[in-house]
Amino acid sequence: MSENLISMEAKNLTKAYRRGAEEITAVNSVSLEINKGEFVSIIGPSGSGKTTLVNLLGCLDNPTAGELYLGGRSIFGKGKRLSERDLTKIRRETFGYIFQNFYLIPTLTVMENVILPLTFYRKPNTEHEAEKLLNLLGIEHRKDHLPGQISGGEMQRVAIARAMVNMPEILLADEPTGNLDTKRSVEIVEVLRVLNRNVGLTIIMVTHNQELARYADRMFEMKDGQLCEIEVPTGNTVTRAASQRLS
Amino acid sequence: MITKFQIAYKNLLRKRVRSLLTLMGIAVSAWVLVSLLGFNQGYETSLNKDIDNMGFQLMVMAKGCPYEAATMMLKGGTGLKYMDESIMKDVAKEPEVEKITPILMSAVFDANKGESGGIAGYFGVEPKSFAEMKPFLKFRQGGWFTDTNSYEAVMGYEAAELEQREVGDEILMPEKNVKFKVVGILNRTGTQDDGTIFVPLKTTQKIFNRPNEITTIGIKLKKGVNSAPLEEKLYQLPDVQIVSLAQVKDTIMKLISTAQVMVLSIATIAILIAIVGVINTILTSVWERFQEIGILKTVGAMPWDIFKLIWIETVILCTTGGVIGVILALILSRITDMVMRAVLPYAPSGGLVLIDFKLILITLVGIVCIGLLSGIYPAWRAGRIRPLEAIRGEAAR
Secondary structure, eight states, X not given: OOGGGEEEEEEEEEEEEEETTEEEEEEEEEEEEEETTOEEEEEOOTTSSHHHHHHHHTTSSOOSXXXXXXXXXXXXXXXXXXXXXXXXXXXXXXXXXXXXXXXXXXXXXXXXXXXXXXXXXXXXXXXXXXXXXXXXXXXXXXXTSOGGGSOHHHHXXXXXXXXXXXXXXXXXXXXXXXXXXXXXXXXXXXXXXXXHHHHOOEEEEEOSOHHHHTTSSEEEEEETXXXXXXXXXXXXXXXXXXXXXXX | OOOHHHHHHHHHHHTHHHHHHHHHHHHHHHHHHHHHHHHHHXXXXXXXXXXXXXXXXXXEEESSOHHHHHHHHHHOOSOOOOEETTHHHXXXXXXXXXXXXXXXXXXEEETTSTTTXXXXXXXXXXXXXXXXXXXXXXXXXXXXXXXXXXXXEEEOHHHHHHHTOOTTOEXXXXXXXXXXXXXXXXXXXXXXXXXXXXXXXXXXXXXTTOTTEESEEEEEEOTTOOHHHHHHHHTTSTTEEEEEHHHHHHHHHHHHHHHHHHHHHHHHHHHHHHHHHHHHHHHHHHHHTHHHXXXXXXXXXXXXXXXXXXXXXXXXXXXXXXXXXXXXXXXXXXHHHHHHHHHSSOOOSSOSOOOOHHHHHHHHHHHHHHHHHHHHHHHHHHHTOOHHHHHHTOOOO
């Protein structure tokens, strides 16, 4: 595959840290390539290192060793270590993040939460994205509500809209359904799938739920800090109703 | 788009009681500070006005305690000392002197004054020289008495109000049981003159059995004359002392400065407590929002953005608290005036607390600067929060 189609490339990415006298290698020499517009899921048991890996891929942390390239540009590697400021710049230009706990600001309305990133950084041509996203995610009627007044599923949709408002190239979702029931979980993953299909967004989703992981184009399994690609079971696609609602 | 100000403001509303208490701490400090600074300038202004309204710059008095004498001139009192009026000739011949006027101060106990009686001041004056010395005294009714031997009186504004007298009425001097006919009532001056009753000098000498005696000679100096050489010369006269009103002012200001230092110390402590309160409130709020701040960083906020956000919260608290404090000081300035007047040994007759626009501006700018300073540490700590630590909930406190 030509380089300009590669969204992200990791080579021997390693993260080790000390806990007392013991050295723990949370991510052990992981290499992977993710193409633009791919939906990738990473599964694995608790403590397998999947969140640490996604933090490295999302430039939330510096690796101990290895290299990371974003769109062909070297981010980490060969002794290169970025300051918090440089990491912030890369993050805001490239990534959108969603987390298990949503992390919405409780004092701001749904709309204010969605447009919050624009207070700090605004990509060109993103003026009307917030309205469109709320509409796309089916929460426009909740835009003046506070997070405490909406359901968990709606909160995660708000978090997705916030992550998308600056039109990121890659969306990182760390256990996005961890706090939701099965029905809402499926809805959220379907939303991600549609965003991936319709907007061409690259998505890396970490989950411990194998059923949800099957929505991705490619699946990886993390075990003891090592990553291996596994086959995506067939017979799982976005429901027609969800696709129609969101497209 | 949502501004940093809106984010900061909404966050302060999250913990309303805590924000309100911090706000009140700042407001009380600002109130104390404005009232104190207002008192500083108000007291001096009123004292200057009192002294200027005496019309003369030097007083010659019989030997005794100069502070007592000065206080007596300003406030009225007992324990008077007398000198022979012939001394006036010696004073008048000095080249630095423009005008002089003799005064015989007398005080009588008036059982009807106040709740349990009080001292009523009767000043025996020579109408011509006294009026020349105080050309700013204007009459509401009538005018000066013309005969220095008559039983006529001119009443200060408040004295007339208190006694409910009009021109043509009679007043009775307590203790002496002597009746005077009111021939003039002065306009309000805002000085001690308002509470004084002026009677002819000769009559006063007769009533109090002090023939040819006076208590004070008021001296108005020629323009631009230095009073020091004259004071030295006058000190050569037997059994007199010279009281310079500039010195009186200095002495009173020195006495008052002790009270000012005390109040200033209290204000400083109040401000320090308010600063600690602000730092505590903002720092607690930063730790409570540890994860939120980390998330702000993941959505694109730079350390400086977070710093500004937290700083704005501090400035909102301090500015609002400062404005409330200034409003409190303005509303309660009369009460402050009354409290100060009750506490101080001597208070001039004008307003003791003078709060003007310049003072308000200085206080607000000062409080905002203090707010900015006290916000630096919490804002800096917030700016240093790393998103990964925040998401993991590992607060490096």
